[in-house]
Amino acid sequence: MKTNLSVNVNKVALVRNTRHLGIPSVTKAAQACLQAGAHGITVHPRPDERHIRAQDVHELAALMKQWPGREYNIEGNPTQNLMEFVSVVRPDQCTFVPDSEDQFTSDHGWNLEDTATRERLAPLIAAAKASGVRVSLFMDPLPQQMAAARALGADRVELYTEPYAAAWASERESQRTEQLQRYAAAARAALDVGMGVNAGHDLNRDNLAEFLKQVPGVAEVSIGHALIADALDLGYAQAVAEYLRCIEAGNQVA
Ligand SMILES: CC(=O)[C@@H](O)[C@H](O)COP(=O)(O)O
Numbered sequence: 700m701k702t703n704l705s706v707n708v709n710k711v712a713l714v715r716n717t718r719h720l721g722i723p724s725v726t727k728a729a730q731a732c733l734q735a736g737a738h739g740i741t742v743h744p745r746p747d748e749r750h751i752r753a754q755d756v757h758e759l760a761a762l763m764k765q766w767p768g769r770e771y772n773i774e775g776n777p778t779q780n781l782m783e784f785v786s787v788v789r790p791d792q793c794t795f796v797p798d799s800e801d802q803f804t805s806d807h808g809w810n811l812e813d814t815a816t817r818e819r820l821a822p823l824i825a826a827a828k829a830s831g832v833r834v835s836l837f838m839d840p841l842p843q844q845m846a847a848a849r850a851l852g853a854d855r856v857e858l859y860t861e862p863y864a865a866a867w868a869s870e871r872e873s874q875r876t877e878q879l880q881r882y883a884a885a886a887r888a889a890l891d892v893g894m895g896v897n898a899g900h901d902l903n904r905d906n907l908a909e910f911l912k913q914v915p916g917v918a919e920v921s922i923g924h925a926l927i928a929d930a931l932d933l934g935y936a937q938a939v940a941e942y943l944r945c946i947e948a949g950n951q952v953a
């Protein structure tokens with residue numbers, strides 16, 4: 700499986716919003732990443748517009764039209780502001796994330812064991828798919844919940860990878876191995892019921908290749924915070940090239 704890189708440009712918008720000068724430009728950042736070979740762009744327009752604003756979402760939609768074959772992924776909570784963007788913009792993919800409006804960052808996936816959650820998500824997934832938009836559910840690595848995600852109509856799951864990233868950073872081999880086994884089991888469970896597998900949150904140049912070596916069938920990684928931080932040092936083109944090299948290393952079949 701070849702893994703695609705979707706660059707999340709939230710943090711470019713975060714810096715831009717600290718002055719009324721319009722720089723750094725979110726669309727220029729996305730253009731540079733696409734020119735460097737990124738397969739897609741991801742945004743998470745949170746309701747408080749702390750970083751990505753509605754205007755960014757539409758300007759990036761116009762940019763993506765100039766890049767046929769590259770994908771636009773919009774993340775958010777479908778019970779908040781996401782569905783308006785899905786129906787108007789019709790991105791290639793939307794990723795449903797169970798964040799509250801004031802949440803510091805995304806830190807958990809959906810709990811599909813909860814009946815009310817399933818009942819709330821089912822029509823929203825159907826509505827997005829009726830608009831021709833692929834639906835990915837942001838999930839913890841829980842193999843036992845993958846069948847429920849598929850039954851709701853999800854096309855993919857995005858595995859929330861912060862626990863893996865934290866284990867990697869601990870440099871404790873046992874923790875790294877334990878987490879990788881969790882994610883591999885969850886990915887296999889998703890693949891077994893016919894869903895695609897995405898992954899994201901706190902992935903970086905250090906932890907990415909091993910994740911892709913150990914976790915089967917990852918179709919897309921969406922990476923923002925660490926890649927944009929690296930781009931401050933390296934520039935967008937070299938940062939994207941570095942992450943593409945990590946993906947290539949991870950996709951090597953042993
Ligand atoms: C869903 C997820 O893990 C990230 O895509 C999210 O967009 C991060 O949000 P912040 O950039 O606001 O931390």
Ligand SMILES: NCC(=O)COP(=O)(O)O
Pocket residue numbers: 707741774857898899900901902921922923924925
């Ligand atoms: N879905 C994950 C994403 O888009 C970016 O997460 P991060 O790399 O900013 O942690």
